[in-house]
Amino acid sequence: MSEMSDHLSKWVNACVDSAKEFASVALGIEQVAVNGVVAAMPSNQPIALIALAGSQSSVQLGLSASPEACQAISKMLLGMEMDEPDLESGEVADAMGEAANILAGQVKSLMSCVDSSLNLGIPIFIRGQIDKSADSEVGLAHIHIGDIPIGVVVIINSER
Amino acid sequence: MRVLIVDDSKTMRMIVKRTLRQAGYDSCEIDEAGNGKEALDVIKANKPDVILCDWNMPEMNGLELLQALNGQGVKVPFGFVTSEGTPEMKQLAADNGALFLITKPFTPETFQQQLGAVLS
Numbered sequence: 001m002s003e004m005s006d007h008l009s010k011w012v013n014a015c016v017d018s019a020k021e022f023a024s025v026a027l028g029i030e031q032v033a034v035n036g037v038v039a040a041m042p043s044n045q046p047i048a049l050i051a052l053a054g055s056q057s058s059v060q061l062g063l064s065a066s067p068e069a070c071q072a073i074s075k076m077l078l079g080m081e082m083d084e085p086d087l088e089s090g091e092v093a094d095a096m097g098e099a100a101n102i103l104a105g106q107v108k109s110l111m112s113c114v115d116s117s118l119n120l121g122i123p124i125f126i127r128g129q130i131d132k133s134a135d136s137e138v139g140l141a142h143i144h145i146g147d148i149p150i151g152v153v154v155i156i157n158s159e160r
Numbered sequence: 161m162r163v164l165i166v167d168d169s170k171t172m173r174m175i176v177k178r179t180l181r182q183a184g185y186d187s188c189e190i191d192e193a194g195n196g197k198e199a200l201d202v203i204k205a206n207k208p209d210v211i212l213c214d215w216n217m218p219e220m221n222g223l224e225l226l227q228a229l230n231g232q233g234v235k236v237p238f239g240f241v242t243s244e245g246t247p248e249m250k251q252l253a254a255d256n257g258a259l260f261l262i263t264k265p266f267t268p269e270t271f272q273q274q275l276g277a278v279l280s
Contacts, residue, residue: 021265022265025265025266025267026264026265074171077171077175078171078174078175078178079175079178091170091171094169094170094171095171097169097171098169098171098172098175101169101172101216101243101264102243102264102265104243105242105243105244105245105263105264106243108243108244108246109244109245109246112246116248120216120243120244121216122168122216122217122218
């Protein structure tokens, strides 16, 4: 994470820790591997985004994954078997949004020492490429939840 | 026993239902609402024995729902099931009369502990 500020690194670490907790409790998967952290936006993949805003912070957290990985995560969250029929796109959007919501709640707790005024927004699910603004910082942790590759994204928005 | 689940996420409502079953509450009747405003209508039609409510929802959030119920003198055991579990939110929930705040992600054991204490 040498390209990232210490501040961004704290957020990314909190997200990765929260993703591990999410995987363990919500999905029943203990094995979470971190395969690298980069200062880049995820490539053109669906992403569930949620905002955390406070008096000192304006951050977007995201879970980015392939359509197949989004299906897998959604099914696991709903307690379904992988060989059950695929969920409708709206159901995947809802499930991935909820996954981002759970992640963000944990991050909020972990980062309350940095900013105790953080509030969560309502998650959204986007299919398409997202670009950051020129003066935002971004950190992307490539992780595997079991054998499912997921990108955990932190976008820190600059003050306006 | 009648349970009202209030959450804007259909996924989370399904997860709560599943967890209730896993916690041993498989014989309860379950009503659902997508936000606090809908919940008020559901409560008026069928008063639940316990309300499990998300915090952050559009139209009317969980805290606003609880405050509305307090204002109307509707006395139903109320608990939050939310992704945000900071000490400040737990205190705010308790100050407004919530009996518990369960943080997501949760386990059936957590439901047993919290609901068992309330319903006994």
